[in-house]
Amino acid sequence: HQEMDNIEFSLAKVKEYVPSQNPALALGQLSEIRLMVEHIPKKEAVTLENIL
Numbered sequence: 001h002q003e004m005d006n007i008e009f010s011l012a013k014v015k016e017y018v019p020s021q022n023p024a025l026a027l028g029q030l031s032e033i034r035l036m037v038e039h040i041p042k043k044e045a046v047t048l049e050n051i052l
Helices: 002-017 023-044
Strands: none
Touching: 002 023
């Protein structure tokens, strides 16, 4: 759940950066969101480590 909360917070920041015409911060946040989204399947994958 923490990852989804972080993604939502980052999206809220992007929504503020875009209207204020701050592309550097918006792109930075979008890059961070992409990394968090890519990380979700790894965290949710069933492995021996997260079962035991």
